[in-house]
Amino acid sequence: MQQGASVPADIVEALASAERRARSARRRRLLLGIVLPLLLLAVWQLSGRNGTLFGGALPTPERAFHAWWAWAFANPSPGLNPYLGTWFDTVIFSTIRVAKGFGLAILVGVPLGILVGWSRVAAASVDPTIQLLRPIPITAWLPITLAIFGIRDFGAVFLIMLGAFYPIVINTTQGARDVEKTWIRAAQMMGASRLDVLLRVVLPAALPSIFTGLRLGLGIAWTAVIVSEMVAVKSGLGYVMWDAYYVGRMDIVIADMVSIGLLGYLSDRLIVLLETWALRWRRIQSFNG
Amino acid sequence: MGSISFQRVSKYYPGKSIVRALENVDLKIDEGEFVALLGPSGCGKSTLLNLLAGFENTSGGDIAFEGFPVSKPGPDRGVVFQEAGLLPWLTVWNNVVFGPKVQKKPREDYEARAREILTLVGLDGFHDALPAQLSGGMRQRVGIARVLVMQPRALLMDEPFGALDAQTRLNMQQLLLDVWQRLRTTVLFVTHDIDEAILLADRVCVMSARPGRIVENIPITLRRPRSIDDLTSPEFIQFKARIMKELRSHLAEH
């Protein structure tokens, strides 16, 4: 322990400067990452100034931004222009649908995945069905969903749930299947019941894979919400996007696209944050060899 | 309490050619006896221990623990695994009280004992550490502590010190000797290390492979309490010479 005090000053200095170099290198890489998007935006903006980009079909980033600003902050004008001051409501509609569908997908997918990964009987009776249904893309489920649920919220929520369900159930299954045999045996040896083994061993051991499934599922949930709002309901970012396209408001379409990207990114960060917290035991490094 | 009996126990594994992991094994272990199972790797030591633990079913024969047939794992037979097998997301403390907790024992029944046992195995001040923060030897101390806290009537240990460096292994052997001197539970200790078998056990059962069976029973009459200093005593060397001779003769048969 007294070694700390006696490390020569030049070595301390060398270590510190190595760390400084590493930090500035990290900052350079971050800056480098921003260069390309900025460049693309600039080219887009400059080439679209005379309003003829793709025959005038594509507005400049500047116009899209102004459209978004009005969409978000202008006073709503009843009946006349739906793209004034309605952005927050629209975002909330879509977000709530994603939350509902994604939440249902977790509620069904995680327990089912644990069961299928853990019990051979459950795997034999459920896995083939999942594998058969999975190749049907959620877009192919649209007509039948509309036929059953009509133009109502639950149709959209159902499609989101379905889309998010597959990656969640499949990754959870994988995680539950790969649990170390010794952990299960140890728990049984200590008197754990089957339920204890599931909840106290298989579930925590599968958590890393579950989170992989959640991130994939959430991505699909955002895809699904847009698709289903385009057809199945009359609100939300997907509905607005299609509507704006029909009335030729490409600036709104672009603003809508960026909004979706942003929401997808932010919700993914949220999951990652949750993951870092739930799996903090995995990052703790051995300090004892 | 804690008596163990194997009667003509066999275990076969299916495959292209059937693996005769154990064939007609007879073994009796008295209450409070410390038996070491010694043999080369692949001779069926783990298989024998796993059958007694209830992790696997026999292909034939009878295994009884305290006179009753073994059907499933349970806290009466505490198992210590080679790589400790701790739950990596639980702290040392939560690993150690996992058993009493899932058995729904009231806290006051086990918390004091858990603290005492953690002190006994030298893990005071590590209650909140995670397994990944511990050395191999410390992890194995937790593996032993979580078993002791359940007050099992037999300890089944499968090469528990096999993955440790020589110095740490000696420390752990001394620790086990001290613990056993106090508790005197029945122990079935699997090892491929001759010194370890002699140092710890009242009796060394030598196994040979293909088919796995017990070929020799050698009582170790070294005085107790023992310590790792006994490793160099003349009596110890005599036992070692004898066991090495047995092992050689069984190797020669193949």
Ligand SMILES: Nc1ncnc2c1ncn2[C@@H]1O[C@H](COP(=O)(O)OP(=O)(O)O)[C@@H](O)[C@H]1O
């Ligand atoms: N699950 C299994 N399936 C097939 N063969 C196995 C299985 N477990 C063990 N064996 C075989 O049984 C024999 C004994 O194994 P084991 O009991 O692990 O030996 P030891 O612990 O003495 O090294 C070995 O030949 C091993 O390959």
Ligand SMILES: [Mg+2]
């Ligand atoms: Mg083994």
